[in-house]
């Protein structure tokens with residue numbers, strides 16, 4: 001408040017002596033550009049208005065909400081099986097097959113379109129098995145994919161734990177009912193959102209189990 | 211668009227079924243695992259963005275605009291009905307839903323509010339019959355394929371009706 005007094009003294013000095021008594025200075029009318037702490041400045045804030053939330057989440061808040069990562073025990077196997085059940089229906093629709101159908105082999109007629117469809121398929125919810133991997137401990141793991149990034153599958157197994165499996169240097173087996181599709185991780189190295197748009201040369205190998 | 215006789219052209223079919231699946235998964239996870247639900251919702255939207263496909267407004271409104279969480283009122287979102295005060299005084303005793311009423315949907319995860327104005331006189335363009343140019347019925351007799359139909363209602367290209 002002492003800045004107010006200084007300003008008042010300054011104005012007083014600038015006014016000719018006889019008029020001084022007629023002057024009354026309203027402190028509300030004093031505006032300061034910087035460092036001011038007058039009554040006016042403090043009252044007219046933007047406190048009344050609530051800032052409108054932006055549609056985009058800032059990265060920092062994104063992290064605070066926990067959207068960046070999934071904790072190791074976040075997803076239970078039960079939830080994963082629910083997704084897997086929906087996924088099975090989706091796959092039958094996407095590939096146009098019924099339960100118990102057998103996919104055509106390489107030399108048969110409908111091989112190419114189904115390969116294309118398989119490559120563009122959504123893999124969230126798929127039940128996969130690691131057939132081969134550079135890392136020995138990953139071989140033989142079975143689980144439902146809940147998260148996919150460019151280089152990693154995150155799968156949930158029966159023990160409710162989330163495991164990351166690098167796609168590179170691994171061979172996966174995707175089970176669709178009685179059909180088993182062998183997919184090489186090298187070919188799956190795309191972000192899952194980009195997969196349906198990207199053109200891929202499919203190298204797949206599938207066999208059906210009776 | 212060249213229409214082949216046996217298979218009607220359905221652009222972006224696999225993308226639509228993918229988005230359909232992701233939306234279902236997102237709805238399934240809402241309330242159980244919100245982070246995962248938001249992830250699937252985000253993916254669904256990003257596929258639509260990448261493949262330049264439109265999501266039906268009814269579906270779009272069920273996802274948070276900000277964090278893509280599937281919004282289930284009561285589980286992952288709050289739904290309020292509000293009436294603007296000023297006009298309310300004159301219609302003190304009426305409980306009618308008129309153009310002053312609005313519904314607010316608040317996302318539990320990020321707190322984003324979305325307001326929908328309830329106006330019985332307003333018609334959506336997509337509800338209008340003129341907007342439907344072409345409807346494709348999938349050959350399967352399964353009811354699931356019907357849901358996808360609601361995702362597509364484009365208002366462009368030639369008028370072709372295929373059965």
Ligand SMILES: [Zn+2]
Nearest residue numbers: 274277317320
């Ligand atoms: Zn939200």
